[in-house]
Amino acid sequence: MDRLPPLRLLTTFEAFSRYGSMRLAATRMNVTQPAISQSLKALEAHVGVSLIDRSRKPAELTEAGQILARAVRDGLGQISSALEDVRFLSGHDTSQVTVSCTVGMATYWLMPRLPDFYGQHPDITVNVQAPASDLPNLAPGIDIALRYGTGDWREGVTHKLFDERVCPVGAPAMLDRLRAEGVGLDAAPLIHVRSPHNQHWAGWEDYLRQKGIRRDRLTGQTFDNYVQAAQAVLDGRGLMLGWRSISHRALRDGALREWPEGEINLGTAYYITTSAAPSATAKAFVSWLNGADVASQ
Incomplete structure (x- = not known):
C-alpha cells in the first residue's frame, strides 16, 4: 500500500485518459493545464515509467499508461460503488x-x-x-420490504398495507368456453407458479382444498414466476390463481375475468417492513x- 501514488495524481491521470487531452482534463477538473501536466509528471516519477507519449500531437498513453488507465478506471469505479453502499447503510443518502x-x-x-x-x-x-x-x-x-403473508416477522417494524384475497382468473374467451361446455374447476386447465423459492404463496392444491373441490389430476403448465404465468393466462392457456393486488389492472381492463364465486380469503395480507x-x-x-x-x- 505504501507504493500507491496519491489519489489526486490518479484522479488527474484518469481524467486525462478519459478525455484524451490535458486541456479538456483541466477544464473538467477546473484547474490549469500546467497543473495537469505537473501531476502527470509526478505520477510518472512515482511509478518509474513513462505513461504518456508526448512526442505525439496530441499526447497519447503509452502501453504502460493504457494498462494503468484501465486499472485506475476500474478501481475508482469500485470505490464509487462502495461509497454508495456505505451511504445506503448509514442512511446518509437522503435522495x-x-x-x-x-x-x-x-x-x-x-x-x-x-x-x-x-x-x-x-x-x-x-x-x-x-x-x-x-x-x-x-x-x-x-x-x-413489501411482503405477503401473515405478518409474523421479527426483524424491523412491520405493519399491514392491505388485506389480500385470491380468485381464479382467466382470459374471458376461455372462461366463456369452459362455462358453455360445463367445465368446472375440477377439470379446467390450470397454470401453476412453482419454484424452490416460492414457499409462501398458496397453490392450486391449497385453493381447491379450501373450496372443497376434488380433482384427480393437477397437471398443467408450470412457471417459476408470476409474470410468465400471467402471460400464459392472457394467451388463453389456462386458469391461474389471481391475487387482487396483482391481477386488478388486467381485470379492470377486461383482459382477465374472475371465476364466478371463486374468491376466498386465506387470512393473508401485504405488509410493510422497515428498520427500527x-x-x-x-x-x-x-x-x-x-x-x-x-x-x-
Whole structure:
C-alpha cells in the first residue's frame, strides 16, 4: 500500500485518459493545464515509467499508461460503488430509497403507482429490487420490504398495507368456453407458479382444498414466476390463481375475468417492513404507500 501514488495524481491521470487531452482534463477538473501536466509528471516519477507519449500531437498513453488507465478506471469505479453502499447503510443518502418485493408485486402493483410518488417527491429516487425468494427480507442497502403473508416477522417494524384475497382468473374467451361446455374447476386447465423459492404463496392444491373441490389430476403448465404465468393466462392457456393486488389492472381492463364465486380469503395480507429507525426518505415512502389506493391504476 505504501507504493500507491496519491489519489489526486490518479484522479488527474484518469481524467486525462478519459478525455484524451490535458486541456479538456483541466477544464473538467477546473484547474490549469500546467497543473495537469505537473501531476502527470509526478505520477510518472512515482511509478518509474513513462505513461504518456508526448512526442505525439496530441499526447497519447503509452502501453504502460493504457494498462494503468484501465486499472485506475476500474478501481475508482469500485470505490464509487462502495461509497454508495456505505451511504445506503448509514442512511446518509437522503435522495434514494430502496424497496424489495416480489417480481409480481413490483410489476403489477408498485411500478404502475410510482409516477404518483414521483409527482409528490420529485427529488427522491426509488430503487426496486426483486429477489429470487418470494419473501423479501431487510438486508444491508434495503430500506423497505413489501411482503405477503401473515405478518409474523421479527426483524424491523412491520405493519399491514392491505388485506389480500385470491380468485381464479382467466382470459374471458376461455372462461366463456369452459362455462358453455360445463367445465368446472375440477377439470379446467390450470397454470401453476412453482419454484424452490416460492414457499409462501398458496397453490392450486391449497385453493381447491379450501373450496372443497376434488380433482384427480393437477397437471398443467408450470412457471417459476408470476409474470410468465400471467402471460400464459392472457394467451388463453389456462386458469391461474389471481391475487387482487396483482391481477386488478388486467381485470379492470377486461383482459382477465374472475371465476364466478371463486374468491376466498386465506387470512393473508401485504405488509410493510422497515428498520427500527428508518430514514426520513423511507418514512416519506411508507407514508405514501399507506395512502396509495389499492384498487387504483
